[in-house]
Amino acid sequence: MAAKIKKIGICDTMFARADMGGLAERTIAGYAPKGTKIERVTVPGIKDLPVAAKKLIEEKKCGIVVALGMAGGAEIDQVCAHEASQGLIFAQLLTNKHILGVFVHETEAKNSQELCGIMRDRTIKHSKNAVDLLFYPEKLRANAGHGKRQGHSDAKWFNL
Numbered sequence: 781m782a783a784k785i786k787k788i789g790i791c792d793t794m795f796a797r798a799d800m801g802g803l804a805e806r807t808i809a810g811y812a813p814k815g816t817k818i819e820r821v822t823v824p825g826i827k828d829l830p831v832a833a834k835k836l837i838e839e840k841k842c843g844i845v846v847a848l849g850m851a852g853g854a855e856i857d858q859v860c861a862h863e864a865s866q867g868l869i870f871a872q873l874l875t876n877k878h879i880l881g882v883f884v885h886e887t888e889a890k891n892s893q894e895l896c897g898i899m900r901d902r903t904i905k906h907s908k909n910a911v912d913l914l915f916y917p918e919k920l921r922a923n924a925g926h927g928k929r930q931g932h933s934d935a936k937w938f939n940l
Contacts, residue, residue: 786914788812789836789845790820791829796850798896800882800903804846807907813915826851826883827860830867837875844914845879846907850899853886861885878913882906884931902931 788808792801801820808818819840823832826849833845847868851861861883868881882902889895909930912919927935 785815785817787817787819787840787842788910788914789833789840789842790818790848791832791836791845792820792822792848793825793829793850794822795825795852796848796884796899797892798899800848800850800884800899803900803903804848804882804907807904808846808911811908812911816911816915825849825860826864827867829864829881830871833868833879834871834875837871837877837879842877844877844910846882846910847879848882848903849884851883851885851887858885858887878910880906880910880913882930888931898931905930 790801790804792804801822805818805820808816819836819842821832821836823829829847829849833847836842836845849861849864851857865881865883868879872879884895884899884902886895888898909920925937927937929935
C-alpha cells in the first residue's frame, strides 16, 4: 500500500454519449486507497484531451491521468481520435507520467446497447488500471501476457 497520498486526474469530453468521466470518478473513488485525491476536468472534444491531461499533471500534480473520449462514426472522427491519441502520447513523453487514453469508437458496436457496454467495461477497467499503475504495479505484472482487454472479451493467451 502506498505510504503517500497521490492524485489521479480524469479528463473527459462533452461529445461522449455517456458520462464516462463520472463513471471513472466513481470507480477510482471505490477502488483506490483511502485518501486518494481525484481531479477532474471536462473539455469540449477529443482533441482537447492532450492539453487537459498535461495540465492535470503539471498544474494539479496528478501522478496519472485517465483521458476519456468518444469518436463518432465518420472518417473525420477517426482521424481526430488518432490525432488525440498521438497528442496523449506526446504529453506522456513531455511529463514522464502515464496518461491512459480510454477511447470508444461508435463503429465498435452494432447498436447503442452494445456501445454502452463497451464504454462501461473499458472505462471501469482502465480506471482500475490507473490505480494499479500508481499504487499496485505488481497487480499488472501478475496479469502480463494474459490477453487482458478493455471493452471486449479477453484474447486467448498462451502459457509459455
